[in-house]
Amino acid sequence: MSRPLLPPRELRPYLDELVHRTRAVCGPHLVSVLAVGSLALGDYRHGRSDVDVTVVVDRSLPRRALPELADALAHPALTCPAAGLELVAYPADLAAGPSGEAGYLLDLNTGPSLPERVSYDPREAPAFWYVLDRSLAHQCGLPLFGRPVRDVIAAPERPTVLAALRASVREHTEGEGHVADNRVLNGCRSVVYCRTGHWFAKRRAAEVIAASEEAFRPLVTDALRSFERPRESALTLPGPAVRDFLAWVAARVDEAVEAEGGRTG
Known part of the structure; x- marks a missing residue:
């Protein structure tokens, strides 16, 4: 035990x-x-x-x-x-x-x-x-x-959580004041939740996405390196790459919503 x-x-x-x-x-x-x-x-x-x-x-x-x-x-x-x-x-x-x-x-x-x-x-x-x-x-x-x-x-119902994830990804894409590495790692966790229905630690979720999504592996690896540093000395991640990644995350959340029959609340 x-x-x-x-x-x-x-x-x-x-x-x-x-x-x-x-x-x-x-x-x-x-x-x-x-x-x-x-x-x-x-x-x-x-x-x-x-x-x-x-x-x-x-x-x-x-x-x-x-x-x-x-x-x-x-x-x-x-x-x-x-x-x-x-x-x-x-x-x-x-x-x-x-x-x-x-x-x-x-x-x-x-x-x-x-x-x-x-x-x-x-x-x-x-x-x-x-x-x-x-x-x-x-x-x-x-x-x-x-x-x-x-x-x-x-536990909030899954459609409710997926609707919340949609809003969260939108906030990390458009909102101000979020550290870039945290935006990427939260995106990883959102995708892993959509796939599994469970919450993973940010670093573990990032490892899962880095292993399965070759195109985003360099960005996710850099986000993990940055996350090892104090918040005030986080690495600068390329803005276009972060936005492309979050657009991919948003699409994965939308797919999960569609798999639930489009029910969000």
């Missing part, structure tokens, strides 16, 4: 304090605290990766507690040792269903390499980020406190 995945040693004191402060603010309304993203996939890279955390609370949590929680966890009030903290708090009733909504109560981005952002209104953000967040959390969320992940986070 495999041993349960543990957070990297350099993050454990930080995560312990994050859970302690979250419990102090939320009290009996706290259901679960889960590590997601690269931590849950076993692909955290110190100095490059964010710490991704999902918090599930009972909807009876007083609204005043949300700004208190954001203040308690914001860097540098709680010094983040990673590139940043991306924390999303969901109400338990929404998280327990296969929702295609953003649906969060709190979305907090903070840390030394992240633009500071606090939102309490899910209408302020595109829903696709949160659908993908919950899909990955359901598959492999790492419990830090409370009830097990499968008890509290439902």
